[in-house]
Amino acid sequence: MEGNDQxxxxxxxxxxxxxQVFCIPCNLKPVTWNALLxxxxxxxxxxxxFIAIVAPDTINQxxxxxxxxxxxxxxxxxxxxxxxxxxxxxxxEMAESIxxxxxxxxxxxxxxxxxxxxxxxxxAAFKPRVIYVDVxxxxxxxxxxTTLETTLLQSSHFPIKKEDRPxxxxxxxxxxxxxxxxxxxxxxxxxxxxxxxNFPADAITLLRNNxxxxxxxxxxxxxxxx
Numbered sequence: 001m002e003g004n005d006q007x008x009x010x011x012x013x014x015x016x017x018x019x020q021v022f023c024i025p026c027n028l029k030p031v032t033w034n035a036l037l038x039x040x041x042x043x044x045x046x047x048x049x050f051i052a053i054v055a056p057d058t059i060n061q062x063x064x065x066x067x068x069x070x071x072x073x074x075x076x077x078x079x080x081x082x083x084x085x086x087x088x089x090x091x092x093e094m095a096e097s098i099x100x101x102x103x104x105x106x107x108x109x110x111x112x113x114x115x116x117x118x119x120x121x122x123x124a125a126f127k128p129r130v131i132y133v134d135v136x137x138x139x140x141x142x143x144x145x146t147t148l149e150t151t152l153l154q155s156s157h158f159p160i161k162k163e164d165r166p167x168x169x170x171x172x173x174x175x176x177x178x179x180x181x182x183x184x185x186x187x188x189x190x191x192x193x194x195x196x197x198n199f200p201a202d203a204i205t206l207l208r209n210n211x212x213x214x215x216x217x218x219x220x221x222x223x224x225x226x
Contacts, residue, residue, distance in 0.1 A: 045096055048209040049217065051089035051106070051148065053118065053201050055171065060084040062197075063133065066173045066190075070131075073189075074182045076174040082214035086118070086135060086169045088145045088204065089152065092159050099208075101157055103218045106206060109151055111223035115202040116140040120171065123190040128183035131190055132170035141201070142167055148204070 055063070063084035070076040094102065119136040126132075135141070145167050152160040178186065201222075208217040 046093045047096060048091050049094050049102075050087060050091045050207055050214070052085035052087045052205055052207060053203070054205045054207075054216070054219070055084040055086075056199050059120070059171075059197060059199055062195075063171060063173065069189075070174040070178070070186065074174070074178060074186055076177050078176045079172050079174050081212070082207065083216075084133075084171050085205070085207075086141070086171060088148055089160060090163065091209070092161070094159055098157060099217065102206065103220075105152065105155065105158070106204060106218065106220045109148060110204055110220035113144065113222040114140075115200050115222045117198050118201045119196075119198050121196050122194060123173075124170065125183075125187055126175075127187075128180045129178050130172065130175040131178065131183075131186060132172045132175075133195065135169040135171065141169055144201070144204075145169075 054060075060083050064080075067076070067079050071080060116138070118141065119138070120133050121136055122134055124132060124134040149160065149162065152158045153162060173190070174186065203219050203221040205219045206217045207214045209215075
């Protein structure tokens with residue numbers, strides 16, 4: 001094929017989905033078009049995912065109250081799109097066709113892991129845009145993140161990138177859409193609250209962006225009791 005007959009193109013993001021845009025010969029037969037459309041659907045539609053420890057519902061409900069306060073007081077919406085969680089692998093694009101293989105890998109990884117307690121205490125911030133529930137340092141949490149990242153990087157099938165930033169586990173209350181000028185008043189509010197709670201880290205969760213919220217695509221329990 002020559003010129004405009006060559007299949008190729010660029011990626012475009014539409015409603016949260018990543019599409020490969022093609023230049024396709026216009027004289028294809030109907031059967032060929034149907035086959036090509038099926039191929040595009042299977043291979044070139046990608047969505048955003050991330051992997052996390054999702055907090056129990058009781059903690060999620062408390063964090064949700066604080067997120068709603070930030071919505072009503074400062075119009076912060078972004079953090080409402082996901083359940084309370086500690087991110088292990090930050091958002092990445094992945095074709096839908098790879099999701100079953102990713103789930104199989106996560107299930108195998110989780111089956112060999114021990115559970116451990118996670119300790120949340122009060123609040124901290126990445127000034128001036130992020131306020132979060134602080135997670136007390138724990139070598140087991142850091143080791144979980146590092147080992148999971150290494151495991152996924154060893155496979156060429158998964159579009160995971162190694163993080164250069166230090167791992168700083170947290171449970172977000174507001175981020176990205178918190179305005180700089182609103183930060184001091186919002187931060188003052190949370191500095192007056194005392195909050196301490198523990199919960200068991202006994203699973204990892206794959207979350208998928210459906211263009212509106214981050215929904216749970218799969219939860220993978222740890223296989224070894226602590």
